[in-house]
Amino acid sequence: xxxxxxxxxxxxxxxxxxxxxxxxxxxxxxxxxxxxxxxxxxxxxxxxxxxxxxxxxxxxxxxxxxxxxxxxxxxxxxxxxxxxxxxxxxxxxxxxxxxxxxxxxxxxxxxxxxxxxxxxxxxxxxxxxxxxxxxxxxxxxxxxxxxxxxxxxxxxxxxxxxxxxxxxxxxxxxxxxxxxxxxxxxxxxxxxxxxxxxxxxxxxxxxxxxxxxxxxxxxxxxxxxxxxxxxxxxxxxxxxxxxxxxxxxxxxxxxxxxxxxxxxxxxxxxxxxxxxxxxxxxxxxxxxxxxxxxxxxxxxxxxxxxxxxxxxxxxxxxxxxxxxxxxxxxxxxxxxxxxxxxxxxxxxxxxxxxxxxxxxxxxxxxxxxxxxxxxxxxxxxxxxxxxxxxxxxxxxxxxxxxxxxxxxxxxxxxxxxxxxx
Amino acid sequence: xxxxxxxxxxxxxxxxxxxxxxxxxxxxxxxxxxxxxxxxxxxxxxxxxxxxxxxxxxxxxxxxxxxxxxxxxxxxxxxxxxxxxxxxxxxxxxxxxxxxxxxxxxxxxxxxxxxxxxxxxxxxxxxxxxxxxxxxxxxxxxxxxxxxxxxxxxxxxxxxxxxxxxxxxxxxxxxxxxxxxxxxxxxxxxxxxxxxxxxxxxxxxxxxxxxxxxxxxxxxxxxxxxxxxxxx
Numbered sequence: 001x002x003x004x005x006x007x008x009x010x011x012x013x014x015x016x017x018x019x020x021x022x023x024x025x026x027x028x029x030x031x032x033x034x035x036x037x038x039x040x041x042x043x044x045x046x047x048x049x050x051x052x053x054x055x056x057x058x059x060x061x062x063x064x065x066x067x068x069x070x071x072x073x074x075x076x077x078x079x080x081x082x083x084x085x086x087x088x089x090x091x092x093x094x095x096x097x098x099x100x101x102x103x104x105x106x107x108x109x110x111x112x113x114x115x116x117x118x119x120x121x122x123x124x125x126x127x128x129x130x131x132x133x134x135x136x137x138x139x140x141x142x143x144x145x146x147x148x149x150x151x152x153x154x155x156x157x158x159x160x161x162x163x164x165x166x167x168x169x170x171x172x173x174x175x176x177x178x179x180x181x182x183x184x185x186x187x188x189x190x191x192x193x194x195x196x197x198x199x200x201x202x203x204x205x206x207x208x209x210x211x212x213x214x215x216x217x218x219x220x221x222x223x224x225x226x227x228x229x230x231x232x233x234x235x236x237x238x239x240x241x242x243x244x245x246x247x248x249x250x251x252x253x254x255x256x257x258x259x260x261x262x263x264x265x266x267x268x269x270x271x272x273x274x275x276x277x278x279x280x281x282x283x284x285x286x287x288x289x290x291x292x293x294x295x296x297x298x299x300x301x302x303x304x305x306x307x308x309x310x311x312x313x314x315x316x317x318x319x320x321x322x323x324x325x326x327x328x329x330x331x332x333x334x335x336x337x338x339x340x341x342x343x344x345x346x347x348x349x350x351x352x353x354x355x356x357x358x359x360x361x362x363x364x365x366x367x368x369x370x371x372x373x374x375x376x377x378x379x380x381x382x383x384x385x386x387x388x389x390x391x392x393x394x395x396x397x398x399x400x401x402x403x404x405x406x407x408x409x410x411x412x413x414x415x416x417x418x419x420x421x
Numbered sequence: 422x423x424x425x426x427x428x429x430x431x432x433x434x435x436x437x438x439x440x441x442x443x444x445x446x447x448x449x450x451x452x453x454x455x456x457x458x459x460x461x462x463x464x465x466x467x468x469x470x471x472x473x474x475x476x477x478x479x480x481x482x483x484x485x486x487x488x489x490x491x492x493x494x495x496x497x498x499x500x501x502x503x504x505x506x507x508x509x510x511x512x513x514x515x516x517x518x519x520x521x522x523x524x525x526x527x528x529x530x531x532x533x534x535x536x537x538x539x540x541x542x543x544x545x546x547x548x549x550x551x552x553x554x555x556x557x558x559x560x561x562x563x564x565x566x567x568x569x570x571x572x573x574x575x576x577x578x579x580x581x582x583x584x585x586x587x588x589x590x591x592x593x594x595x596x597x598x599x600x601x602x603x604x605x606x607x608x609x610x611x612x613x614x615x616x617x618x619x620x621x622x623x624x625x626x627x628x629x630x631x632x633x634x635x636x637x638x639x640x641x642x643x644x645x646x647x648x649x650x651x652x653x
Contacts, residue, residue, distance in 0.1 A: 048588070330592060337588040353585045356636075358592070360629055374629055376636055388635055390628040403601060407629075410599030411592070418591045 030058050031347040034117055034127035036107040036286055038063030038091060040070075041133030041316030041332035043419040048340035050098035056348045060101040060125060061094065062117065068420075069160035072191065072329045073412055076364060078157075078168045079201030080208075087160065089420045107134075110290035112310055129343055132298070133316040133332065134284025135159065136190050139296065142280030143183055144255035153258040154275040157198075158190065170274045171202060177212040178273035181263050183256065184219040185278045188297075190318045190327045192225035193373070195278055197363040200230065203238040204366055216272065217244040218265055220252040225326075226363060226373055232394050233365030283319035297321035302379035303355050304342035305335050314339045323383025324375075331359045333415055355379040362408035368398070370405030448538075453546025456539055459531070462625040463616075466551040471567050474616040474625065475529060481508050481547055483554030491566065493609030497526030513544050528612065530603045566611065569622075573614045573639050578647025586645050589633065596652075607653050610646040617642045 035046045038061055050059040067088040076082035094100045106120035110130065117125045138148065138156070146154060157167040171180060180202055184195045199215055206213040215238075224230075234242045245251040250266025256277060257263075263270045282288075282296035292298045292307045298315040299308040300322050307313040316339060317332030325331045338355045345352035360374030375389035392404065457466075463474035470477035476492040486506045487498030494502075501524070506512065516523045517540045519533040534540050566574065590605060598604030605613065619625035621634040621642075637645070 333592055334589070337585075341585055351581055351585075353582060356586075356589065358589055358633065360593075372628070374632065376632055388632050390632050392628070406601040407593075410595065410602035413599055414591065414593045414595040414602065417595050 030056060031128040032058045032060070032126060033129050033131065033343060033347070034060045034062065034125055035131040035133065036062045036117065037133035037135060037284065037317075038065070038068055038102075039133060039135055039317065039332065040329035040415065040419060041336045042131065043068070043091075043094065044333045044336035045131050045133065045314075045316060045340050045343075046100050047094055047098060047419065048337055049343055050094070050100045052340065052350070053344055053348065055099070057344065058101070059098070060103060060127075061091070062103045062105060062107045062119065062125070063091065064104060064106045065161075066090065066104055069164070070329065070412075070416065071158065071160040071164075071194075074157065074160055074164040075194065075198045075201045077164060078171065078198065079204045079364065081201070081364065081367075084165060087164075089416055091420070093421050107286050108289065110286065110313075112290065112312070115312065127312075129312055129314065129347060130290075131314045131316060131339065131343070132284075132287055132290065132292075132319065133336070134286045134319050136281040136283070136318045136327075137285050139280035139282050142186070143277050146183075146256050146258065146277045146279060150256075150258035150277075153261070154256060154277045156278055157276060158185075158194070158278050167274070167276055171205060172209070174206075174210055174213060174273045176210060177214075178210070179214045179216055179270070180206070180274045180276070181216045181218065181270070181272040182276045183254065183263070183278060184217055184221065184224070186220045186280050188327060189278070189281045191361070192326050192328075193230075193361050193363045196224060196226070196230045197365075198276070199242060200233060200238075200363070200365045203234065203241055206241065207238060213241070215242045216263070216270065217242065218251050218254050218263060219244055219246050220254075222247060225361070226371060226391065228394060229371045229392055230363070230365065233369060233371070237366040237369070281318075283315075287315065287319050294321070302382075302384040305339040306342070314343065321383075323377075323380075324386045325357060325359055325377055325384050326361065328359055328361055329415065330361065330411075331357070333418060334358050357384060360411070362404065362411065364405055364408070365401075368402040368405055370401055370403075370408055372404055372408070448541030448543070448545030450542070450545040450549035452539075453542035453544070453549075456534070456543040457546050457550075462619065463529075466547065470551070471565060472611070472615065473567060473570070474612060474619055477551075478547055479551040480554040481551055482510065482513070482544070484508055486512065493611055495524070495526045495528050497524045510541075510544050513547070514540050517543060528603065528608065530601075532601075567615070567618075570611065570615045570618050573618065573643050573646070574611050576639060576643035578610070578643040578645070579640070580644070580647050580651060582641075583644035583646070583648025586637075586641055587648050590645075593629070605649055608646075608649050610643075610650050613646040613649055614642055617645070 033049055035042045046059050046061040049057055067090055070087050073082050073087055077084050091102045095102045107117050108120050109118040115127050155163045155167045157163040203215055245265055253266045255264050261272055263272055283293055283298050287293050287298045292309040292313055298319050300315050300320045302323055305314050307315055316335045318327040334357045341353055344350045357377035360372055362370055362372045364370050371392035373391040376387045377384045378387050464478050465473055466478040470479050472492045476489050485502040486508055487494035487502040517534050520527050520529045520531050593602050594605050596606055617634050620630040
């Protein structure tokens with residue numbers, strides 16, 4: 001290429017200014033990375049690729065929402081510990097400081113042969129490397145009686161944004177002594193402690209505002225993340241308020257009726273005032289449209305998060321089947337940094353470093369009572385595997401729990417800075 | 422620290438020195454001993470004390486702020502010392518009440534002690550255990566680095582590798598620092614290395630940091646230290 005250009009310049013003499021020529025070459029050859037989804041995986045990947053690529057790579061970020069509402073900390077908003085507005089983050093800095101082409105549109109299709117992404121508006125965006133970080137969608141008919149059209153009466157509140165506001169309003173409007181029900185999701189799902197932190201935050205709100213109200217959890221799982229810590233916290237803070245019906249008590253045989261506001265568990269009909277249905281989950285729709293899924297998720301290499309079906313596509317976060325990491329914003333952010341390094345190395349020849357991942361999930365049980373679980377991970381041929389881990393202990397002092405909560409506030413500031421600033 | 426802020430800090434010392442402060446020796450060193458335990462994560466005091474994450478505390482009372490040889494202090498503390506500020510019972514009392522309120526640029530990760538009595542007891546312990554600075558010696562005595570830390574300090578860190586590794590840190594450590602999770606940008610390499618070694622060998626306890634540091638080899642700690650020293 002460079003020889004051809006020199007020959008071309010030679011034959012045309014001084015026609016083209018010598019400063020202009022390299023610009024033309026670069027504009028034509030700068031590899032194009034398209035990122036679909038501007039959450040913890042996608043925003044982080046776009047930012048790191050654009051920042052570390054320093055102009056050598058063109059980055060386009062496709063995200064329908066102009067303001068990203070984090071799903072994490074949505075529970076703290078429900079509990080009254082965090083302002084809704086503080087959960088929102090804009091893409092302005094990614095565009096202005098990093099030169100990322102931010103396109104607010106829905107990606108609806110991927111042509112893997114032509115290497116293009118089609119948008120709902122009808123436009124087509126070409127890529128040399130594609131990053132899909134679409135988060136979750138729901139498995140149809142996962143909860144009998146529930147569908148997306150019922151989410152106004154029985155919100156999932158599991159993708160952030162207006163659904164979380166709706167759920168909080170419904171809880172605030174509960175009659176005195178009413179019942180809040182949650183249909184918890186089957187594994188695997190986004191944010192393993194999330195439903196149980198939500199129960200803690202709903203219980204906190206009700207204890208302060210509606211102390212005779214009850215909470216009913218219908219759960220198809222035998223056990224759940226940080227179970228001992230949650231149950232200890234519920235006993236200490238919300239004694240008698242929370243009942244969980246696991247599969248041994250019929251918790252795996254249920255249906256809901258959004259019109260009648262009932263939950264039927266193993267044939268027994270319960271009238272409820274609020275019903276938070278968190279359905280079974282699968283990769284975001286675009287992963288299916290791209291044809292890179294196997295079952296509900298998109299399998300990836302643990303070494304660089306590239307699709308096992310198409311190495312020109314990287315899948316990050318909740319949508320990926322990667323091995324041992326939980327589906328969390330922290331995980332997606334961690335995976336995005338490994339992927340950004342690998343993508344830049346492949347496209348520009350920059351140094352590639354070995355994959356290393358980490359995750360920590362904080363949960364708030366009640367005021368100044370925070371707990372956490374975390375692990376470090378590395379790549380193997382079979383998938384991402386855990387290297388080391390920790391979890392909060394039941395007998396920790398109040399000061400340790402308060403410090404854990406304060407750290408979670410710092411983490412929220414840090415990860416959103418790492419994505420958007 | 423800007424010259425104006427350094428000047429104001431020196432002014433604060435001068436006015437404080439003139440106001441009523443607790444008399445020397447009011448604290449109870451025996452009560453101060455348990456209060457010192459959290460400090461041990463970063464500081465050493467008494468015979469054989471060397472710099473760790475924080476400087477050694479022998480001869481602390483009476484020595485210049487931010488000036489003991491062999492330790493790289495934050496700009497704020499070094500500037501105060503250059504203005505002539507001394508660690509005495511009064512300045513220590515104010516610092517221990519709220520380190521970052523007193524010196525916004527300090528790298529000491531400690532929320533402070535609310536009780537005035539507890540602070541007096543802790544200062545009494547520091548004086549009892551570490552002695553006062555010798556007459557006319559406001560700079561303190563130079564001491565050698567801990568050998569494990571010195572070995573990593575001697576490694577020439579791979580800055581690009583350190584930058585890649587640092588992306589694990591930035592998930593929790595904001596550039597500006599948080600209320601509890603501090604900024605680690607611009608840290609002196611020896612302070613960064615001392616901190617990571619203390620987490621790795623467990624002398625400093627924190628579940629996340631102990632886990633994160635356990636998988637870092639000496640080369641990786643040196644790379645991270647070299648990278649963070651290049652950041653502001």
